[in-house]
Amino acid sequence: MNNQEAQLILQAYRPGGQDASDPLFAEALEQAQRDPALQKWLAEENALDARVREKLQTAIPIPPELKSNLLAQRKIVRLAPWYFQPVKLAAAAAVVLLLGLAASRLLPQKQAQLVAFRSAMANYSLTKKEHIVFTSHDITQVQEWLQGQGIKADFELPAALRRSPTHGCRLVDWNGRKGAMICFFVNGEHTDLFVMDGGGLPGLPENGAPQFAEAGGMTTVAWAKAGKIYLLSGKDKKTLQNLFQPA
Amino acid sequence: MNEADYEQAVNSFYEGLYRFAFSLSGNADDAGELTQETYARLMVKGGQLRDRSKVKSWLFTTLYRIYLGWKRRDTRHPHFEIASVEEELPPVTPEMVDQLGNEAVNQSLMEMEERYRVLIALHYFENHSYREMSRMLDIPVGTIMSRLSRAKDMMRKSLAAKAIGAEGKIISIPQRNEA
Numbered sequence: 001m002n003n004q005e006a007q008l009i010l011q012a013y014r015p016g017g018q019d020a021s022d023p024l025f026a027e028a029l030e031q032a033q034r035d036p037a038l039q040k041w042l043a044e045e046n047a048l049d050a051r052v053r054e055k056l057q058t059a060i061p062i063p064p065e066l067k068s069n070l071l072a073q074r075k076i077v078r079l080a081p082w083y084f085q086p087v088k089l090a091a092a093a094a095v096v097l098l099l100g101l102a103a104s105r106l107l108p109q110k111q112a113q114l115v116a117f118r119s120a121m122a123n124y125s126l127t128k129k130e131h132i133v134f135t136s137h138d139i140t141q142v143q144e145w146l147q148g149q150g151i152k153a154d155f156e157l158p159a160a161l162r163r164s165p166t167h168g169c170r171l172v173d174w175n176g177r178k179g180a181m182i183c184f185f186v187n188g189e190h191t192d193l194f195v196m197d198g199g200g201l202p203g204l205p206e207n208g209a210p211q212f213a214e215a216g217g218m219t220t221v222a223w224a225k226a227g228k229i230y231l232l233s234g235k236d237k238k239t240l241q242n243l244f245q246p247a
Numbered sequence: 248m249n250e251a252d253y254e255q256a257v258n259s260f261y262e263g264l265y266r267f268a269f270s271l272s273g274n275a276d277d278a279g280e281l282t283q284e285t286y287a288r289l290m291v292k293g294g295q296l297r298d299r300s301k302v303k304s305w306l307f308t309t310l311y312r313i314y315l316g317w318k319r320r321d322t323r324h325p326h327f328e329i330a331s332v333e334e335e336l337p338p339v340t341p342e343m344v345d346q347l348g349n350e351a352v353n354q355s356l357m358e359m360e361e362r363y364r365v366l367i368a369l370h371y372f373e374n375h376s377y378r379e380m381s382r383m384l385d386i387p388v389g390t391i392m393s394r395l396s397r398a399k400d401m402m403r404k405s406l407a408a409k410a411i412g413a414e415g416k417i418i419s420i421p422q423r424n425e426a
Contacts, residue, residue, distance in 0.1 A: 018374075057262075058349055063265075070257045
Protein backbone atom coordinates (compact mmCIF):
# COMPACT_ATOMS: atom_id res chain seq x y z
CA MET A 1 0.00 0.00 0.00
CA ASN A 2 1.46 3.35 -0.98
CA ASN A 3 0.70 6.62 0.79
CA GLN A 4 -1.90 7.65 -1.78
CA GLU A 5 -3.87 4.46 -1.16
CA ALA A 6 -3.47 4.88 2.59
CA GLN A 7 -4.78 8.45 2.36
CA LEU A 8 -7.85 7.35 0.41
CA ILE A 9 -8.70 4.82 3.13
CA LEU A 10 -7.89 7.12 6.03
CA GLN A 11 -10.13 9.86 4.69
CA ALA A 12 -13.06 7.70 5.81
CA TYR A 13 -11.46 7.00 9.20
CA ARG A 14 -13.29 8.42 12.22
CA PRO A 15 -10.78 9.59 14.80
CA GLY A 16 -13.21 8.99 17.68
CA GLY A 17 -11.97 5.40 17.90
CA GLN A 18 -15.06 3.75 16.35
CA ASP A 19 -12.96 2.46 13.44
CA ALA A 20 -9.84 1.55 15.40
CA SER A 21 -10.56 -2.17 15.28
CA ASP A 22 -11.80 -2.19 11.69
CA PRO A 23 -9.37 -4.38 9.72
CA LEU A 24 -9.80 -2.18 6.65
CA PHE A 25 -8.03 0.66 8.40
CA ALA A 26 -5.41 -1.44 10.21
CA GLU A 27 -2.81 -1.52 7.46
CA ALA A 28 -3.22 2.17 6.62
CA LEU A 29 -2.96 3.11 10.31
CA GLU A 30 0.15 0.99 10.72
CA GLN A 31 1.66 2.70 7.73
CA ALA A 32 0.84 6.09 9.27
CA GLN A 33 2.66 4.98 12.43
CA ARG A 34 5.74 4.13 10.40
CA ASP A 35 5.74 7.10 8.02
CA PRO A 36 6.03 10.51 9.73
CA ALA A 37 4.80 12.37 6.66
CA LEU A 38 1.67 10.25 6.49
CA GLN A 39 1.22 10.58 10.26
CA LYS A 40 1.42 14.39 9.96
CA TRP A 41 -1.04 14.35 7.08
CA LEU A 42 -3.48 12.26 9.15
CA ALA A 43 -3.25 14.63 12.12
CA GLU A 44 -3.94 17.62 9.84
CA GLU A 45 -6.75 15.75 8.16
CA ASN A 46 -8.41 14.99 11.49
CA ALA A 47 -8.02 18.58 12.70
CA LEU A 48 -9.52 19.96 9.51
CA ASP A 49 -12.35 17.43 9.60
CA ALA A 50 -13.20 18.40 13.16
CA ARG A 51 -13.33 22.06 12.21
CA VAL A 52 -15.48 21.48 9.10
CA ARG A 53 -17.81 19.23 11.09
CA GLU A 54 -18.23 21.85 13.81
CA LYS A 55 -18.82 24.59 11.28
CA LEU A 56 -21.32 22.59 9.25
CA GLN A 57 -23.30 21.70 12.35
CA THR A 58 -23.69 25.32 13.34
CA ALA A 59 -24.34 26.39 9.75
CA ILE A 60 -27.72 24.65 9.73
CA PRO A 61 -29.71 25.83 12.76
CA ILE A 62 -32.34 23.49 14.14
CA PRO A 63 -35.83 25.02 14.25
CA PRO A 64 -36.67 25.51 17.94
CA GLU A 65 -40.11 23.93 17.65
CA LEU A 66 -38.95 20.82 15.76
CA LYS A 67 -38.26 18.63 18.78
CA SER A 68 -41.57 19.40 20.49
CA ASN A 69 -43.39 18.77 17.20
CA LEU A 70 -41.70 15.40 16.83
CA LEU A 71 -42.55 14.42 20.40
CA ALA A 72 -46.15 15.61 19.97
CA GLN A 73 -46.32 13.48 16.84
CA ARG A 74 -46.38 10.36 19.06
CA LYS A 75 -49.98 11.08 19.97
CA ILE A 76 -50.98 11.88 16.42
CA VAL A 77 -49.39 8.84 14.88
CA ARG A 78 -50.96 6.58 17.49
CA LEU A 79 -53.90 6.60 15.10
CA ALA A 80 -51.67 5.39 12.34
CA PRO A 81 -51.55 1.66 13.11
CA TRP A 82 -55.25 1.66 12.38
CA TYR A 83 -54.67 3.35 9.04
CA PHE A 84 -51.76 1.11 8.21
CA GLN A 85 -53.51 -2.23 8.72
CA PRO A 86 -55.01 -2.97 5.32
CA VAL A 87 -57.28 -5.81 6.47
CA LYS A 88 -58.86 -3.79 9.29
CA LEU A 89 -59.02 -0.79 7.01
CA ALA A 90 -60.85 -2.71 4.28
CA ALA A 91 -63.22 -4.22 6.83
CA ALA A 92 -63.98 -0.82 8.34
CA ALA A 93 -64.53 0.73 4.93
CA ALA A 94 -66.88 -2.10 3.98
CA VAL A 95 -68.87 -1.65 7.19
CA VAL A 96 -69.11 2.09 6.56
CA LEU A 97 -70.40 1.55 3.03
CA LEU A 98 -72.90 -1.10 4.13
CA LEU A 99 -74.21 1.12 6.90
CA GLY A 100 -74.55 3.94 4.42
CA LEU A 101 -76.47 1.73 1.99
CA ALA A 102 -78.67 0.32 4.74
CA ALA A 103 -79.38 3.78 6.07
CA SER A 104 -80.40 5.03 2.65
CA ARG A 105 -83.02 2.25 2.45
CA LEU A 106 -84.31 2.18 6.01
CA LEU A 107 -84.25 5.75 7.24
CA PRO A 108 -86.49 8.60 6.19
CA GLN A 109 -85.05 10.27 3.10
CA LYS A 110 -83.85 13.44 4.83
CA GLN A 111 -82.02 11.45 7.54
CA ALA A 112 -80.63 8.98 5.02
CA GLN A 113 -78.75 11.66 3.12
CA LEU A 114 -77.03 12.89 6.25
CA VAL A 115 -76.13 9.35 7.33
CA ALA A 116 -74.78 8.60 3.87
CA PHE A 117 -72.77 11.81 3.93
CA ARG A 118 -71.30 10.92 7.33
CA SER A 119 -70.42 7.44 6.10
CA ALA A 120 -68.76 8.71 2.94
CA MET A 121 -66.67 11.25 4.84
CA ALA A 122 -65.73 8.71 7.54
CA ASN A 123 -64.56 6.52 4.69
CA TYR A 124 -62.22 9.30 3.55
CA SER A 125 -60.96 9.57 7.12
CA LEU A 126 -60.13 5.88 7.12
CA THR A 127 -58.36 5.99 3.78
CA LYS A 128 -54.63 5.55 4.07
CA LYS A 129 -53.63 5.94 0.45
CA GLU A 130 -53.27 9.63 -0.38
CA HIS A 131 -54.97 10.54 2.89
CA ILE A 132 -53.72 14.01 2.09
CA VAL A 133 -52.13 15.28 -1.11
CA PHE A 134 -50.97 18.70 0.07
CA THR A 135 -48.96 18.96 3.28
CA SER A 136 -48.74 22.09 5.38
CA HIS A 137 -49.02 23.03 9.04
CA ASP A 138 -50.39 26.45 8.11
CA ILE A 139 -54.14 26.82 7.53
CA THR A 140 -53.53 29.84 5.29
CA GLN A 141 -51.34 27.78 2.96
CA VAL A 142 -53.96 25.04 2.99
CA GLN A 143 -56.67 27.55 2.03
CA GLU A 144 -54.49 28.94 -0.75
CA TRP A 145 -53.91 25.46 -2.12
CA LEU A 146 -57.62 24.67 -2.03
CA GLN A 147 -58.47 27.93 -3.78
CA GLY A 148 -55.98 26.96 -6.46
CA GLN A 149 -58.01 23.76 -6.90
CA GLY A 150 -61.24 25.71 -7.36
CA ILE A 151 -62.56 25.27 -3.80
CA LYS A 152 -63.96 28.31 -2.01
CA ALA A 153 -61.91 28.40 1.15
CA ASP A 154 -63.88 31.05 3.05
CA PHE A 155 -64.53 28.64 5.91
CA GLU A 156 -66.10 29.65 9.20
CA LEU A 157 -64.46 27.37 11.72
CA PRO A 158 -64.85 27.01 15.48
CA ALA A 159 -62.18 29.21 17.08
CA ALA A 160 -60.48 26.29 18.83
CA LEU A 161 -60.19 24.44 15.52
CA ARG A 162 -58.80 27.43 13.71
CA ARG A 163 -56.03 27.70 16.32
CA SER A 164 -55.02 24.05 15.82
CA PRO A 165 -52.19 23.17 13.42
CA THR A 166 -53.03 21.43 10.18
CA HIS A 167 -51.26 18.49 8.62
CA GLY A 168 -52.52 18.99 5.08
CA CYS A 169 -55.53 18.54 2.87
CA ARG A 170 -57.06 16.91 -0.19
CA LEU A 171 -60.13 17.21 -2.37
CA VAL A 172 -63.13 14.97 -1.78
CA ASP A 173 -66.25 14.18 -3.76
CA TRP A 174 -69.74 13.28 -2.63
CA ASN A 175 -72.42 12.58 -5.20
CA GLY A 176 -70.69 14.92 -7.63
CA ARG A 177 -70.23 17.69 -5.05
CA LYS A 178 -66.63 18.74 -4.69
CA GLY A 179 -65.29 19.54 -1.26
CA ALA A 180 -62.20 19.71 0.88
CA MET A 181 -60.79 17.54 3.61
CA ILE A 182 -58.34 19.25 5.98
CA CYS A 183 -56.39 17.29 8.59
CA PHE A 184 -55.93 19.04 11.92
CA PHE A 185 -54.04 18.13 15.06
CA VAL A 186 -56.48 19.05 17.82
CA ASN A 187 -54.70 18.66 21.14
CA GLY A 188 -52.60 15.98 19.52
CA GLU A 189 -55.59 14.13 18.08
CA HIS A 190 -55.83 13.58 14.34
CA THR A 191 -59.09 15.18 13.25
CA ASP A 192 -60.40 15.56 9.71
CA LEU A 193 -62.57 18.48 8.68
CA PHE A 194 -64.77 18.16 5.58
CA VAL A 195 -66.32 21.19 3.92
CA MET A 196 -68.79 21.05 1.02
CA ASP A 197 -70.19 23.97 -0.91
CA GLY A 198 -73.53 24.08 -2.65
CA GLY A 199 -76.13 24.39 0.11
CA GLY A 200 -77.16 22.38 3.11
CA LEU A 201 -78.49 18.89 3.56
CA PRO A 202 -81.94 17.73 4.54
CA GLY A 203 -81.78 17.00 8.26
CA LEU A 204 -78.99 19.49 8.81
CA PRO A 205 -80.58 22.90 9.30
CA GLU A 206 -78.65 26.05 8.44
CA ASN A 207 -77.07 27.58 11.58
CA GLY A 208 -78.41 24.64 13.61
CA ALA A 209 -76.61 23.00 16.48
CA PRO A 210 -73.76 20.64 15.58
CA GLN A 211 -75.03 17.06 15.33
CA PHE A 212 -72.88 14.24 16.68
CA ALA A 213 -73.10 10.66 15.41
CA GLU A 214 -70.88 7.59 15.04
CA ALA A 215 -69.90 6.44 11.57
CA GLY A 216 -67.55 3.56 10.79
CA GLY A 217 -65.97 3.65 14.23
CA MET A 218 -65.34 7.39 13.98
CA THR A 219 -67.12 10.13 15.86
CA THR A 220 -68.50 12.68 13.44
CA VAL A 221 -70.09 16.05 14.02
CA ALA A 222 -71.90 17.89 11.24
CA TRP A 223 -73.32 21.38 10.93
CA ALA A 224 -74.35 23.78 8.18
CA LYS A 225 -73.51 27.44 7.91
CA ALA A 226 -73.52 30.07 5.14
CA GLY A 227 -74.40 27.56 2.44
CA LYS A 228 -71.71 25.10 3.39
CA ILE A 229 -71.84 21.71 5.07
CA TYR A 230 -69.14 21.04 7.65
CA LEU A 231 -68.25 17.69 9.16
CA LEU A 232 -65.52 16.77 11.61
CA SER A 233 -64.35 13.19 11.95
CA GLY A 234 -62.08 11.86 14.68
CA LYS A 235 -61.46 8.99 17.05
CA ASP A 236 -61.91 10.95 20.25
CA LYS A 237 -65.44 12.20 20.91
CA LYS A 238 -64.37 14.39 23.83
CA THR A 239 -61.89 16.26 21.63
CA LEU A 240 -64.62 17.04 19.12
CA GLN A 241 -67.07 18.07 21.83
CA ASN A 242 -64.53 20.46 23.35
CA LEU A 243 -64.26 22.30 20.04
CA PHE A 244 -67.82 23.51 20.47
CA GLN A 245 -67.56 24.55 24.09
CA PRO A 246 -67.76 28.30 24.71
CA ALA A 247 -64.29 29.82 25.29
CA MET B 248 -42.13 0.95 19.21
CA ASN B 249 -43.06 2.28 22.64
CA GLU B 250 -43.07 5.93 23.62
CA ALA B 251 -39.81 5.76 25.58
CA ASP B 252 -37.95 4.27 22.59
CA TYR B 253 -39.47 6.88 20.30
CA GLU B 254 -38.51 9.71 22.62
CA GLN B 255 -34.98 8.40 22.86
CA ALA B 256 -34.76 8.19 19.07
CA VAL B 257 -35.91 11.81 18.82
CA ASN B 258 -33.49 13.03 21.48
CA SER B 259 -30.54 11.18 19.99
CA PHE B 260 -30.92 11.77 16.29
CA TYR B 261 -33.33 14.54 15.37
CA GLU B 262 -30.71 17.24 14.96
CA GLY B 263 -28.45 15.18 12.71
CA LEU B 264 -31.45 13.95 10.80
CA TYR B 265 -32.76 17.46 10.24
CA ARG B 266 -29.36 18.67 9.04
CA PHE B 267 -29.15 15.71 6.68
CA ALA B 268 -32.63 16.57 5.39
CA PHE B 269 -31.61 20.20 4.93
CA SER B 270 -28.50 19.17 3.01
CA LEU B 271 -30.72 17.19 0.64
CA SER B 272 -33.62 19.57 0.20
CA GLY B 273 -31.88 22.90 0.61
CA ASN B 274 -34.63 24.57 2.63
CA ALA B 275 -35.96 24.53 6.18
CA ASP B 276 -39.59 23.73 5.35
CA ASP B 277 -38.84 20.58 3.39
CA ALA B 278 -36.17 19.55 5.90
CA GLY B 279 -38.68 19.82 8.74
CA GLU B 280 -41.26 17.89 6.79
CA LEU B 281 -38.80 15.15 5.83
CA THR B 282 -37.76 14.80 9.46
CA GLN B 283 -41.34 14.61 10.70
CA GLU B 284 -42.33 12.11 8.05
CA THR B 285 -39.34 9.95 8.96
CA TYR B 286 -40.26 9.90 12.64
CA ALA B 287 -43.90 9.25 11.78
CA ARG B 288 -42.78 6.15 9.93
CA LEU B 289 -40.64 5.14 12.89
CA MET B 290 -43.72 5.21 15.11
CA VAL B 291 -45.62 3.03 12.69
CA LYS B 292 -42.92 0.66 11.49
CA GLY B 293 -40.35 0.87 14.27
CA GLY B 294 -41.78 -2.27 15.87
CA GLN B 295 -40.26 -4.25 13.01
CA LEU B 296 -36.80 -3.12 14.08
CA ARG B 297 -35.55 -5.98 16.21
CA ASP B 298 -32.10 -4.52 16.80
CA ARG B 299 -32.47 -1.15 18.53
CA SER B 300 -28.87 -0.28 17.63
CA LYS B 301 -30.04 -0.06 14.01
CA VAL B 302 -32.46 2.80 14.67
CA LYS B 303 -29.99 5.47 13.61
CA SER B 304 -29.21 3.80 10.28
CA TRP B 305 -32.89 3.07 9.75
CA LEU B 306 -33.83 6.72 10.27
CA PHE B 307 -31.23 8.07 7.87
CA THR B 308 -31.97 5.43 5.25
CA THR B 309 -35.71 6.07 5.54
CA LEU B 310 -35.32 9.82 5.27
CA TYR B 311 -33.15 9.42 2.18
CA ARG B 312 -35.72 7.12 0.55
CA ILE B 313 -38.56 9.54 1.33
CA TYR B 314 -36.51 12.29 -0.26
CA LEU B 315 -35.86 10.18 -3.37
CA GLY B 316 -39.60 9.50 -3.55
CA TRP B 317 -40.31 13.23 -3.48
CA LYS B 318 -37.76 13.82 -6.19
CA ARG B 319 -39.36 11.25 -8.43
CA ARG B 320 -42.77 12.85 -7.95
CA ASP B 321 -41.95 16.47 -8.45
CA THR B 322 -39.29 18.92 -9.33
CA ARG B 323 -39.54 21.29 -6.40
CA HIS B 324 -36.04 20.47 -5.22
CA PRO B 325 -33.49 22.62 -6.95
CA HIS B 326 -30.50 21.06 -8.59
CA PHE B 327 -27.23 22.60 -7.62
CA GLU B 328 -24.36 22.63 -10.02
CA ILE B 329 -20.88 22.08 -8.73
CA ALA B 330 -19.19 25.38 -8.13
CA SER B 331 -16.22 25.82 -10.36
CA VAL B 332 -13.13 25.91 -8.24
CA GLU B 333 -9.64 26.73 -9.27
CA GLU B 334 -7.27 23.80 -9.37
CA GLU B 335 -4.44 25.89 -8.03
CA LEU B 336 -6.24 26.94 -4.84
CA PRO B 337 -4.16 26.63 -1.67
CA PRO B 338 -5.16 23.83 0.69
CA VAL B 339 -7.73 24.90 3.21
CA THR B 340 -6.69 24.98 6.87
CA PRO B 341 -8.68 24.85 10.13
CA GLU B 342 -7.93 28.56 10.60
CA MET B 343 -9.41 29.40 7.21
CA VAL B 344 -12.53 27.41 8.08
CA ASP B 345 -12.81 29.30 11.36
CA GLN B 346 -12.80 32.58 9.50
CA LEU B 347 -15.72 31.62 7.27
CA GLY B 348 -19.29 32.49 8.18
CA ASN B 349 -21.89 29.76 8.63
CA GLU B 350 -23.65 30.80 5.47
CA ALA B 351 -20.51 30.38 3.37
CA VAL B 352 -19.90 26.89 4.76
CA ASN B 353 -23.50 25.95 4.18
CA GLN B 354 -23.28 27.33 0.66
CA SER B 355 -20.22 25.20 -0.05
CA LEU B 356 -22.20 22.14 0.95
CA MET B 357 -25.29 23.05 -1.06
CA GLU B 358 -23.30 23.81 -4.20
CA MET B 359 -22.08 20.25 -4.41
CA GLU B 360 -23.64 17.69 -6.66
CA GLU B 361 -26.11 15.57 -4.69
CA ARG B 362 -24.13 12.31 -4.82
CA TYR B 363 -21.23 14.05 -3.08
CA ARG B 364 -23.38 16.21 -0.79
CA VAL B 365 -25.12 13.16 0.66
CA LEU B 366 -21.80 11.62 1.69
CA ILE B 367 -20.49 14.83 3.22
CA ALA B 368 -23.69 15.21 5.22
CA LEU B 369 -23.67 11.63 6.50
CA HIS B 370 -19.96 11.79 7.30
CA TYR B 371 -19.98 15.11 9.11
CA PHE B 372 -23.40 15.41 10.69
CA GLU B 373 -23.74 12.03 12.34
CA ASN B 374 -20.30 10.57 11.87
CA HIS B 375 -21.56 7.56 9.95
CA SER B 376 -19.00 4.93 9.02
CA TYR B 377 -18.31 4.17 5.39
CA ARG B 378 -19.92 0.74 5.89
CA GLU B 379 -23.14 2.36 7.21
CA MET B 380 -23.15 4.76 4.26
CA SER B 381 -22.66 1.85 1.91
CA ARG B 382 -25.73 0.09 3.32
CA MET B 383 -27.87 3.25 3.45
CA LEU B 384 -27.15 4.34 -0.09
CA ASP B 385 -26.76 0.84 -1.53
CA ILE B 386 -23.38 1.73 -3.00
CA PRO B 387 -20.26 -0.50 -2.80
CA VAL B 388 -17.77 0.29 -0.06
CA GLY B 389 -14.99 1.08 -2.53
CA THR B 390 -17.18 3.59 -4.32
CA ILE B 391 -18.13 5.20 -1.00
CA MET B 392 -14.48 5.65 -0.09
CA SER B 393 -13.37 7.14 -3.37
CA ARG B 394 -16.47 9.32 -3.62
CA LEU B 395 -16.10 10.55 -0.04
CA SER B 396 -12.48 11.42 -0.72
CA ARG B 397 -13.52 13.33 -3.82
CA ALA B 398 -16.35 15.01 -1.93
CA LYS B 399 -14.05 16.21 0.83
CA ASP B 400 -11.61 17.52 -1.74
CA MET B 401 -14.37 19.45 -3.52
CA MET B 402 -15.72 20.81 -0.25
CA ARG B 403 -12.30 22.01 0.82
CA LYS B 404 -11.57 23.67 -2.49
CA SER B 405 -14.87 25.44 -2.29
CA LEU B 406 -14.10 26.56 1.29
CA ALA B 407 -10.66 27.73 0.25
CA ALA B 408 -12.11 29.73 -2.63
CA LYS B 409 -14.60 31.36 -0.29
CA ALA B 410 -11.97 32.06 2.34
CA ILE B 411 -9.77 33.82 -0.18
CA GLY B 412 -12.64 35.61 -1.84
CA ALA B 413 -14.28 36.74 1.37
CA GLU B 414 -11.34 37.25 3.66
CA GLY B 415 -8.38 37.27 1.28
CA LYS B 416 -7.11 40.55 2.59
CA ILE B 417 -6.74 39.46 6.18
CA ILE B 418 -6.14 35.74 6.12
CA SER B 419 -2.65 34.44 5.76
CA ILE B 420 -2.62 31.07 4.11
CA PRO B 421 -0.18 28.66 5.65
CA GLN B 422 0.90 25.79 3.41
CA ARG B 423 -0.07 22.27 4.39
CA ASN B 424 2.56 19.66 3.74
CA GLU B 425 1.41 16.86 1.51
CA ALA B 426 2.38 13.38 2.58
